Amino acid sequence: MNLDSKLPSGPIEQAWDRTRFELKLVNPANKRKHSIIVVGSGLAGASAAATLGELGYRVECFCFQDSPRRAHSIAAQGGINAAKNYQNDGDSVYRLFYDTVKGGDFRAREANVYRLAQISVNIIDQCVAQGVPFAREYGGALTNRSFGGAQVSRTFYARGQTGQQLLLGAYQALERQVCAGTVTMRPRCEMLDLIVIDGRARGIVVRNLVTGAVTTHFADAVILGTGGYGNVYYLSTNAKGSNATAIWRAHKRGALFANPCYTQIHPTCIPVSGDYQSKLTLMSESLRNDGRIWVPLAKGDKRSPDLIPEAERDYYLERRYPSFGNLVPRDVASRNAKSVCDEGRGVGDSGLGVYLDFSNAIQRLGEGTIRERYGNLFDMYQRITDENPYKVPMRIYPAIHYTMGGLWVDYHLQSTIPGLFVVGEANFSDHGANRLGASALMQGLSDGYFIAPYTVGHYLASNKFDQVSGENPQARSAVEEVKQTTAKLLSIRGKRTVDSFHRELGKLVWEYCGMSRTAEGLELAAERIRALREEFWSDVTVPGSGDDLNQSLEKAGRVADFFELAELMCLDARQRNESCGGHFREEFQTPEGEAQRDDERFSYVAAWAYGGPGHSPELHREPLEFHYVHPSQRSYK
Amino acid sequence: MRLTLKIWRQKGAADKGGFVRYPVDRVDGEMSMLECLDVLNESLIEKGEEPIAFEHDCREGICGSCGFMIGGVAHGPMPATTVCQLTMRHFKDGQELVIEPWRAAAFPVIKDLIVDRRAFDRIIASGGYISVSTGNAPDGNAHPVGKEMADRAMDAAACIGCGACVAACPNASAALFTGAKIAHLNLLPQGKPEKDRRALRMVGQMNAEGFGNCTNIGECTAVCPKEIPLEVIAIMNRDYLRASVVRREELVAAIAPVSGWDVGGKS
Numbered sequence A: 001m002n003l004d005s006k007l008p009s010g011p012i013e014q015a016w017d018r019t020r021f022e023l024k025l026v027n028p029a030n031k032r033k034h035s036i037i038v039v040g041s042g043l044a045g046a047s048a049a050a051t052l053g054e055l056g057y058r059v060e061c062f063c064f065q066d067s068p069r070r071a072h073s074i075a076a077q078g079g080i081n082a083a084k085n086y087q088n089d090g091d092s093v094y095r096l097f098y099d100t101v102k103g104g105d106f107r108a109r110e111a112n113v114y115r116l117a118q119i120s121v122n123i124i125d126q127c128v129a130q131g132v133p134f135a136r137e138y139g140g141a142l143t144n145r146s147f148g149g150a151q152v153s154r155t156f157y158a159r160g161q162t163g164q165q166l167l168l169g170a171y172q173a174l175e176r177q178v179c180a181g182t183v184t185m186r187p188r189c190e191m192l193d194l195i196v197i198d199g200r201a202r203g204i205v206v207r208n209l210v211t212g213a214v215t216t217h218f219a220d221a222v223i224l225g226t227g228g229y230g231n232v233y234y235l236s237t238n239a240k241g242s243n244a245t246a247i248w249r250a251h252k253r254g255a256l257f258a259n260p261c262y263t264q265i266h267p268t269c270i271p272v273s274g275d276y277q278s279k280l281t282l283m284s285e286s287l288r289n290d291g292r293i294w295v296p297l298a299k300g301d302k303r304s305p306d307l308i309p310e311a312e313r314d315y316y317l318e319r320r321y322p323s324f325g326n327l328v329p330r331d332v333a334s335r336n337a338k339s340v341c342d343e344g345r346g347v348g349d350s351g352l353g354v355y356l357d358f359s360n361a362i363q364r365l366g367e368g369t370i371r372e373r374y375g376n377l378f379d380m381y382q383r384i385t386d387e388n389p390y391k392v393p394m395r396i397y398p399a400i401h402y403t404m405g406g407l408w409v410d411y412h413l414q415s416t417i418p419g420l421f422v423v424g425e426a427n428f429s430d431h432g433a434n435r436l437g438a439s440a441l442m443q444g445l446s447d448g449y450f451i452a453p454y455t456v457g458h459y460l461a462s463n464k465f466d467q468v469s470g471e472n473p474q475a476r477s478a479v480e481e482v483k484q485t486t487a488k489l490l491s492i493r494g495k496r497t498v499d500s501f502h503r504e505l506g507k508l509v510w511e512y513c514g515m516s517r518t519a520e521g522l523e524l525a526a527e528r529i530r531a532l533r534e535e536f537w538s539d540v541t542v543p544g545s546g547d548d549l550n551q552s553l554e555k556a557g558r559v560a561d562f563f564e565l566a567e568l569m570c571l572d573a574r575q576r577n578e579s580c581g582g583h584f585r586e587e588f589q590t591p592e593g594e595a596q597r598d599d600e601r602f603s604y605v606a607a608w609a610y611g612g613p614g615h616s617p618e619l620h621r622e623p624l625e626f627h628y629v630h631p632s633q634r635s636y637k
Numbered sequence B: 001m002r003l004t005l006k007i008w009r010q011k012g013a014a015d016k017g018g019f020v021r022y023p024v025d026r027v028d029g030e031m032s033m034l035e036c037l038d039v040l041n042e043s044l045i046e047k048g049e050e051p052i053a054f055e056h057d058c059r060e061g062i063c064g065s066c067g068f069m070i071g072g073v074a075h076g077p078m079p080a081t082t083v084c085q086l087t088m089r090h091f092k093d094g095q096e097l098v099i100e101p102w103r104a105a106a107f108p109v110i111k112d113l114i115v116d117r118r119a120f121d122r123i124i125a126s127g128g129y130i131s132v133s134t135g136n137a138p139d140g141n142a143h144p145v146g147k148e149m150a151d152r153a154m155d156a157a158a159c160i161g162c163g164a165c166v167a168a169c170p171n172a173s174a175a176l177f178t179g180a181k182i183a184h185l186n187l188l189p190q191g192k193p194e195k196d197r198r199a200l201r202m203v204g205q206m207n208a209e210g211f212g213n214c215t216n217i218g219e220c221t222a223v224c225p226k227e228i229p230l231e232v233i234a235i236m237n238r239d240y241l242r243a244s245v246v247r248r249e250e251l252v253a254a255i256a257p258v259s260g261w262d263v264g265g266k267s
């Protein structure tokens, strides 16, 4: 397969402008004649659906929650980046571009990232106009903070609830279009298959989660904004419902899946407390600005932290990375936490935790200042752990947080299936092998507000669309398959619950395809995942019926897909014989224990084609070229 | 610790429903209320029974999916805490907890603890936005917004739309929810041009959805997990009153409810 990334040629600064000029336009009078399906109403989906509605297309938008306002995007805390340079500290589009390419460990496309940095400024304007209450200075100007170790203050935020406020802005824009009659919103509906007719995406199969009814929906183009797949690990910071089903089923219909092994582990989450644990709670990264991370110097030191004298503490990040200290990027901070715990120096009952200590900062700045900066986070920590972080250091441990991999898309955000566009975390595009803080919100909104509306229009203007209906043989067979899978899941009536399988799968993936990976471990994991999947299909139990609201059935379908995706993740991680960003292969590290890239052999996007049941997937490579930012070894020493 | 959970079970909208008692052993103080239900559900599924349906997603107190009454209190006994963040250490060994869904005419029960809150979305669709299409925005710093005003708007905007306010109100009024959105947008300079229209339309829609009237009891703010202040209701009333004087002709139009939402379960 020839992967045509449609990357523009010529100077990168004008590339997006030029592309926009070359894109075909749909005559305003004809827009109403085109229909578009948008699956997902998180930041990416809601912003796309609202904007396409404003332009005059007929949009049908789906989500599995009871309302678009509940999408996982709501939980983002820290903020959103934009190259506004409002703080006059030397930021620019070029600098944001540079930081993002470097932060992604040189595994993203330069042209995409440059466009993202350019659009970042429009996003802030749009959100302010919608009434998003970003933090302000007394004089009324927007304020910023520095985030995730960036050297400039370019992060815009709304207290600790930036994702919530941005999503509500997009949701309100969407509801405005619902009221205007351009968008029909279908909540509590789960997409279970993609309908491809004559090689083009023309519709979806949906299960109504209240009535169980399986229906088909058709349009001239389909956009997926269905989020990431972090829940393959069972325990993650993602919302419980986040899943890979939409993108996985599209993959099985022919869309290539890119870089599945690139997953991000966030260093500051509340550690696991017991087997009943259902999810992990993120403590914002901003805490690392003032907190100091340490573990006892001696193995198995179980004294309470206040009894451990200064000389017997190891501030390991400050020791190993004197210039960045506690502010090293997420992948580096996470790996170091794991290695001190593996040495037996972890804290807490489980030994899987490190201290994040604010006592110095409180001494220096006073409790009042710390309360002002992090009050709501400290409250949340105390609510969950019953410990007072003003007095006792927090305990934190890394957790899965974000997935950089996703469906392969070209510069137009179109997948390898014509007419299927993918936006937000669901695509693989802009973050390479590691995402910088506050850049997922930026990417989701950039895709949805400012890119897909043009590129989808171009696709519509360039093609003719025959009438299609549920009578079409492809549509009928897709519906039939969905019904069969549902019936099969309900009929097994085995002994184990869906969650028990999901937990076991999650442990395997975390162990072997998590923070650090080896060839041997990955091969073993793939084998064990296959065996567990077989057990799932013969021993799972799903009570109830398919004709009403059945949460076990919903979960079962999602976990079935996670099994297949997990295997592909291991395969992808196995073939990438290098370490880059979040993908750390123990065999490939520098003498100091840092990730060792191999640009000569691995400077490519790995895009996998589904092979069919029982067949291996096929790897396609899209080479990456760097003309502006020259690949170098990341160093935070 | 051991608890007894007395939980409302209802197969569907048409079913009458009733309470069922479930003993739960091995409740850990560190668990959240929802994790406690997970543990119970796992044991029900293993016995081949249908688990208790409840809504949840983020489990971080921000998406507004979760929510039910515990012992007659929306989201249970802890202030500013949703049930997904409510840890079991607040209960005592041997206690019986009565768990039931939000009760309000405008929130029909779908199954067990899950209710239909789409009325909230329709209230937003009727006017809970600033009409600015993508691409129309001036520079973010073009209109200064003083910090105090931005903070007040943020206090109101923090609403998670969970519906606890309606469930706690003896009149099942949605005034806190609707007032929060009106206050958030009407306080900001960007929201000023549509201030009257917004108040008229949103209040009209709220009434059309069958929520009760606000009689200033204040139960709503007491249970609100985000502690939305009663002030927002005062702002709503003020803006509505003002608007109904200046924009009389729109009053009639405002009462026509929003359509365009899939009727989901009812179709």
Ligand SMILES: Cc1cc2nc3c(=O)[nH]c(=O)nc-3n(C[C@H](O)[C@H](O)[C@H](O)COP(=O)(O)OP(=O)(O)OC[C@H]3O[C@@H](n4cnc5c(N)ncnc54)[C@H](O)[C@@H]3O)c2cc1C
Pocket (backbone or CB within 6 Å): A039, A040, A041, A042, A043, A044, A045, A062, A063, A064, A065, A068, A071, A072, A073, A074, A075, A076, A077, A078, A079, A080, A162, A163, A189, A190, A191, A192, A225, A226, A227, A228, A237, A238, A239, A242, A243, A245, A246, A282, A401, A402, A423, A424, A425, A426, A437, A438, A439, A440, A441, A442, A444
């Ligand atoms: C705790 C946390 C904090 C974060 N903080 C930040 C931050 O500070 N800054 C930052 O930039 N990023 C942050 N991120 C990352 C960021 O929030 C996400 O990457 C981003 O919000 C994803 O948006 P999305 O629109 O792509 O997907 P989502 O918000 O996940 O939306 C997915 C949508 O798809 C729908 N859907 C999924 N599958 C189906 C299906 N089969 N059928 C129908 N509908 C379906 C869902 O209903 C939902 O509407 C954070 C993430 C987490 C977990």
Ligand code: FES
Pocket (backbone or CB within 6 Å): B055, B056, B057, B058, B059, B060, B061, B062, B063, B064, B065, B066, B067, B082, B083, B084, B085
């Ligand atoms: S599950 Fe999201 S608020 Fe409780």
